[in-house]
Amino acid sequence: MKPAVFDYVRAESVAHAAEVLAGAGGDGKVIAGGQSLMPMMNFRLVKPSVLVDINAIAGLDRVELVGSRIRVGALVRHFMTARDPLIAQRAPVVTAAMKHVAHLTVRNRGTFCGSVCHADPAAEMPMMTVMLDGEIHAVSTRGKRMIPINEFFAGSLVTSLEPDEVVTAIDLATMPPNMGFGFHEFARRHGDYALAAVAVLMRRENGRPRDVRIAVMGLGEMPSRIPTAETVIEGNELSDLTIARAVESLRAAVSPNTDLHASADYRRHLAGALAKRAIGDAWLRAREAEPA
């Protein structure tokens, strides 16, 4: 038995989960898929006194359109996200990024919301949540609150979620039908954590790129947008020179780490190569989708 001793509660409802967390004195942990939490518990990097299992709570496994946003419930697993027709239609960049999330068996258990809460800087779904203006729905015995994504990530594996809060869903912006996207990632083994990845969104209007969004992961303490690179492209003719200038400003804006997998220099090089491809793909798709 590798994990340290803990108490286990199978929550019957969100309110029940929140009550148990409130009683845990800041030491409780929620488990859904557990594909990141269990390895950390097996290594005893995390030793919760209470583990609150939310798998039996009804109604948390839905993807639905709420107004103009997609709501992804806390028990929507990666394989469900990958196959979801609403996500494929309204946020196809998420479907494309899902192809890189772990392996088949891990995707069977791991959840979209769990991945975002785990806040690994080299994981795809936190990056998608940054890209699509995500909002995190959190519930505690003190009430409900909604955390905008730009107030959520606080560092590598650190978020602004309070220890007594349980996440019930994450809302994502939908992409307009004429929005092109590009997603490129490099990992040592398909499905492993990325050394670097870049995602790009843009529309085409009068022959020029509009509403440009560029996000990166694996290139700093948390996934982030790169506004300086976006500005270079926004509204300007997408020439080779423009792309080269955008790539340069992206390379200048990221601050990758050196670790045993890759040096910071190599990651910065990858960032440029991946950005170039992602910008190209986004433009191609935007051209195909441009209204006649």
Place this chain on the structure above:
Amino acid sequence: MTVEQRKITITINGLRHSVTVEPRMLLSDMLRHELGLTGTHVGCEHGVCGACTILLDGRSARSCLTLAIQADGAEIETVEGQGTAEALGRVQQAFRDHHALQCGFCTPGFIMTITDILRNHALSGDDEIREALSGNICRCTGYEHIVAAVRELLREKDSRP
């Protein structure tokens, strides 16, 4: 802190079992140590190698990343449910036919992953087969033979009326 034992009921390969576990007991340890089902192998114990793969309610899962208590009331399938030495299961037979067994340590995990693939996924082409198998590691590097076995199983599945 309460360190209590809990009684759980699990169906494994069609048989119901009542087992008393500590909440922190991993499903892989329960299968091996409490029930003697040592066909499920334990490799890395943090979800990288895939040796401990079982089916949980019909889909593959890492038993080293699942708590036994989480499987209370669930249906588990392990490699013991696939066949016997005298009457191999279909996936096991394909492994034998294609020399995909090598040392055998990773084999149970591969067999269970492939069972999930055959039941729940439509794959076409070697790239998709390799990607689907990428969560399981074979230290003998017997991958070519394993891919050949899966190729045959998928062909057989597709040709079935």
